[in-house]
Amino acid sequence: MTALFALATAILWGLADFGGGLLTRRLPALTVVVASQAVTVVVLGSIVLGTGAWREAGPQLWFAVAAGLVGPLAMLSFYKALALGPMGVVSPLGSLGVVVPVGVGLTLGERPGFGQVAGIAVALVGILLAGGPELRGAPVQRQAVLLTLGAAFGFGAVMALISEASSGLTSLFLALFVQRVTNVAAGGAALWASARRGNRVLPAGGGPALLWTLLPALAFVGLADVAANGTYSVAAQNGPVTVAAVLSSLYPVVTAFAAFALLKERLRTVQAAGAGLALAGTVLLAAG
16 A cells, blocks of 8 residues: 555656646746645645644644745746756656755754665755756746755755644645635735736736636646645555655656656756666665
8 A cells, every 4th residue: 555655646746847847938936836835725724624723723834834934935846847847857856855854854963874875875866867958048047946946945944844744644734724814825926016017927928818717737737736745644644654755755756757758858867867867866865
């Protein structure tokens, strides 16, 4: 059961990343974040009411609020990076957020095992190679790498914060609901401020009609992300966390495969090697 749910997590996260990247090529990244998360608020709110998870409210939910403030910034950076592409490089680098929980453990007195040390070293080499020649004289690709690393740090912070905000399945639903409500509130405020400054929140010529047309895709991205959190929780609760983490961390492979199959993306040899090393480093970190 652990392997099944962990692999489901990888598939869901990978497809959510791919869908978010495609949507950001048609809509402003902030609009994608707010719209996709708004759908999850409705769904999670129904689950919280139906399961009675609201009874587990307590001070620990402030961690979920913090995650909700960090999350939109990370998602915004990540979707922008995916829009710049190539997805086959961006997605593996985004998975490096696992470094943050490792860092929290070190701060609390834990000492990394050999696998974690090896994972950090391999991941750093992967970061350098993934940019490849594009780090010199190609500001768009350099921007994609920098945005992805910032997003990875944010994702790792969210992982650590959510783990502090929940202790069981029902409390996880409540924590995710509070996080998503904060996501929408913070993202909505930023979207309003952006519109006030004269920036477009919808593409010219599309308007609300385009947003309505893309609503099913936006809903899929938001719900796939939430479902992935749920399947990972089930995987971790029903077997070794190490197995769940390693298999779930394979989600960049799904994104890269979707980009290859549907977008016909081709990577330079050095970029492909760097992306592979970054993914290998993430697996070593999770398994260490």
